[in-house]
Amino acid sequence: MTTTQTTDTKIRLDAVRLEYVKEEGRSRHLAVESISLDIRDKEFLVVVGPSGCGKSTLISAIAGFLKPTGGHITMDGREITRPGADRGVVFQEYALLPWKRVIDNVALGLKFKGVPKAERYATARRFLAITNLADAEQKFPHELSGGMKQRAAVARTLANAPEVMLMDEPFAAVDAQTRMTLQEELVRVWEQARLTVLFVTHSVEEAVFLGDRVVVLTPGPGRIKSIVDVSIPRARRNWQEMNQDPEFIRLRDEVLVQVRGQPVAA
Amino acid sequence: MNAGLLTPATERFLKGAAGVLVLVALWQASVPLVGLEPYFYPSPADVWHAFVELMEKGILPVYLVDSLYRYLLGVGLGIVLGIAAGLLIGLSATASRILTPLINFLFAIVEVAWIPIFVIWFGYGFKTILIALVYVVLFPLLYNTLLGVRTVPQVYVNAARSLGATRLQLIKDVILPAALPNIITGLRVGAGFAFRGLIFAEIIAAKTGIGYLIFEGASTQQTARTIVGMIVMGLLWLFLDRCYLKPIERVTIERWGQVTTAEDRE
Ligand SMILES: Nc1ncnc2c1ncn2[C@@H]1O[C@H](COP(=O)(O)OP(=O)(O)OP(=O)(O)O)[C@@H](O)[C@H]1O
Ligand SMILES: [Mg+2]
Numbered sequence: 001m002t003t004t005q006t007t008d009t010k011i012r013l014d015a016v017r018l019e020y021v022k023e024e025g026r027s028r029h030l031a032v033e034s035i036s037l038d039i040r041d042k043e044f045l046v047v048v049g050p051s052g053c054g055k056s057t058l059i060s061a062i063a064g065f066l067k068p069t070g071g072h073i074t075m076d077g078r079e080i081t082r083p084g085a086d087r088g089v090v091f092q093e094y095a096l097l098p099w100k101r102v103i104d105n106v107a108l109g110l111k112f113k114g115v116p117k118a119e120r121y122a123t124a125r126r127f128l129a130i131t132n133l134a135d136a137e138q139k140f141p142h143e144l145s146g147g148m149k150q151r152a153a154v155a156r157t158l159a160n161a162p163e164v165m166l167m168d169e170p171f172a173a174v175d176a177q178t179r180m181t182l183q184e185e186l187v188r189v190w191e192q193a194r195l196t197v198l199f200v201t202h203s204v205e206e207a208v209f210l211g212d213r214v215v216v217l218t219p220g221p222g223r224i225k226s227i228v229d230v231s232i233p234r235a236r237r238n239w240q241e242m243n244q245d246p247e248f249i250r251l252r253d254e255v256l257v258q259v260r261g262q263p264v265a266a
Numbered sequence: 267m268n269a270g271l272l273t274p275a276t277e278r279f280l281k282g283a284a285g286v287l288v289l290v291a292l293w294q295a296s297v298p299l300v301g302l303e304p305y306f307y308p309s310p311a312d313v314w315h316a317f318v319e320l321m322e323k324g325i326l327p328v329y330l331v332d333s334l335y336r337y338l339l340g341v342g343l344g345i346v347l348g349i350a351a352g353l354l355i356g357l358s359a360t361a362s363r364i365l366t367p368l369i370n371f372l373f374a375i376v377e378v379a380w381i382p383i384f385v386i387w388f389g390y391g392f393k394t395i396l397i398a399l400v401y402v403v404l405f406p407l408l409y410n411t412l413l414g415v416r417t418v419p420q421v422y423v424n425a426a427r428s429l430g431a432t433r434l435q436l437i438k439d440v441i442l443p444a445a446l447p448n449i450i451t452g453l454r455v456g457a458g459f460a461f462r463g464l465i466f467a468e469i470i471a472a473k474t475g476i477g478y479l480i481f482e483g484a485s486t487q488q489t490a491r492t493i494v495g496m497i498v499m500g501l502l503w504l505f506l507d508r509c510y511l512k513p514i515e516r517v518t519i520e521r522w523g524q525v526t527t528a529e530d531r532e
Contacts, residue, residue: 082427083424093421095424100443108426108429108439
């Protein structure tokens with residue numbers, strides 16, 4: 001269950017324990033009991049688990065918003081202590097700044113880095129094109145549909161060139177068709193960007209469709225139940241093929257059993 | 267009603283003007299019915315003559331400029347100090363602990379109570395009025411800025427931090443804009459308070475200005491002048507509201523989708 005350190009480990013979780021401590025009542029809520037996991041460099045790792053098992057909490061900890069109360073989280077061997085531009089986050093609620101136009105949202109990280117305006121707009125436009133948002137660059141976030149907001153959020157994270165992208169159920173709030181399109185787009189975009197992705201979801205299908213590996217968590221407080229390798233080639237990762245792919249169906253059912261404890265007819 | 271002939275704005279203006287004309291006509295008609303001395307119940311014609319006289323002697327323009335200058339300077343300083351104090355208390359726990367009791371205590375002492383002591387310290391005139399105005403504007407700005415800062419959605423802060431924002435960038439690009447709707451509320455409240463405060467302070471502590479005109483007219487039985495002062499006061503507020511407060515609200519809040527008024531959209 002515990003993976004051993006390899007040379008290409010990007011982020012290492014070592015017996016990580018995550019608790020919400022309430023200052024006044026001195027009460028603690030255990031969200032993640034003990035997780036040890038190596039996220040490999042440039043892999044697409046999906047964490048799947050039921051609601052409340054600590055997925056968002058885990059993302060917060062790796063992003064640096066929350067300190068572990070036990071164990072260590074390291075990136076390239078260095079302890080993570082605070083948020084940083086090396087770890088981009090795509091939030092479930094999009095978190096686009098409503099007072100900035102789409103292009104300014106996407107260029108925000110580059111602005112923080114001090115990149116000149118013309119240059120950061122050029123980069124932002126490149127990622128808006130990749131995410132099919134070229135026509136929306138002058139809009140404000142409230143003028144976008146849910147799927148467009150989600151793509152803008154992905155574009156904003158990618159434009160900042162992070163080493164790791166942390167995605168917290170990014171497609172949970174959109175309709176089924178849009179979700180499938182976004183998943184296919186993400187596969188394509190990730191192949192171009194080639195960065196490490198940690199993707200969190202409670203959808204087993206989504207997990208197997210996207211991931212190189214799928215980590216299944218137990219119901220909260222979260223622990224790792226199993227890790228499933230998905231070796232379906234990237235070229236086959238579109239819904240038309242995947243829906244009939246026996247390998248996909250087999251792996252999906254396998255993960256489903258892990259998550260729910262019983263097989264479900266395909 | 268007049269579809270096609272008048273723009274909605276012109277129509278609104280004409281309707282407003284009609285209301286004023288009716289009021290003036292009623293007033294003029296009531297003068298012979300009341301049948302009192304002009305100093306007790308002046309007619310619109312008396313007021314018009316007083317207005318012309320004040321203009322010809324150059325008194326009204328000077329008073330108007332004095333009042334406007336005191337007002338804008340006082341409000342401007344109050345806004346800057348109020349926002350700065352609100353940010354400081356909202357962002358620093360230490361500053362909050364030290365300043366909050368003091369601020370709440372001072373808030374309870376209304377500016378009217380300070381004016382006599384300001385007069386002793388700074389004499390009649392500009393300084394006392396300015397300080398009184400700053401005092402009046404400070405609190406609504408401070409409290410609303412504080413509220414805005416404390417209610418910035420955490421996800422925006424997290425998003426900016428993981429895009430690499432420094433503390434200053436976070437304040438400039440996230441916290442201030444997120445707090446802006448509250449700050450504008452403070453600005454409206456403060457601007458209204460300050461306007462009342464200005465007239466009041468000029469009555470007590472000035473030898474020029476619209477407030478002084480109102481007070482002086484009444485105490486020398488030139489009641490028509492008092493009424494000129496009151497009308498100018500009303501017009502001045504309409505002017506400030508139209509040319510300064512409303513546009514600020516429009517460009518900021520409405521454009522981000524917090525408020526959407528169909529008729530004001532571009
Ligand atoms: N700010 C918080 N304070 C206290 N407890 C919290 C807080 N946030 C989450 N929790 C608790 O921690 C546990 C894990 O929450 P978390 O949000 O990480 O779950 P999740 O796996 O992301 O669930 P979902 O799939 O519904 O998003 C839950 O029991 C939750 O109630
Ligand atoms: Mg969650």
